[in-house]
Amino acid sequence: MSDLLKEHVKNVLEANYAGVTQTRRRIEELEAQGHRIITGGQIGQDGWDIIDWRTNEILAAGDGGLDAYEAAAGDLDPDDKFIHHDRILEDEDLEYVSTPGIPDGLANAVEDWVLSDDADPEELAEFIGWPVEKVEEYQAEE
Secondary structure, eight states, X not given: OHHXXXXXXHHHHHHHHHHHHHHHHHHHHHHHTTOXXXXXXXXXXXXXXXXXXXXXXXXEEESSHHHHHHHHHHXXXXXXXXXXXXXXXXXXXXXXOOOTTXXXXXXXHHHHHHTSTTSXXXXXXXXXXXXXXXXXXXXXXX
């Protein structure tokens, strides 16, 4: 089971890295087309913000709920070039990695842990025999 579990951890890391790489390429394509990637949105009941994803610059923030948010977004983006980062992520395949021989519930729990902030890259690297730097790179969210 240990070798199978090591294989599964490697599969999870490789699938994550492939997904992140695909997202980065998509963002680069969109930016090359003149789009600006943003984050932010509703904060609490009435608050909101619009943030440049690449620079973390707060482009606008305020109160007034969705109406105020949409008005500010329209003023900032009259050419409709903003794309919310969440919209890009919606296109990703978010299925769990499965490894034959490992029950799905266990495989999913391992995947959640491997990609969580609680997973120690040094511990994972030692377990699967990869350099720590590679594990850190393959665990990255973006």
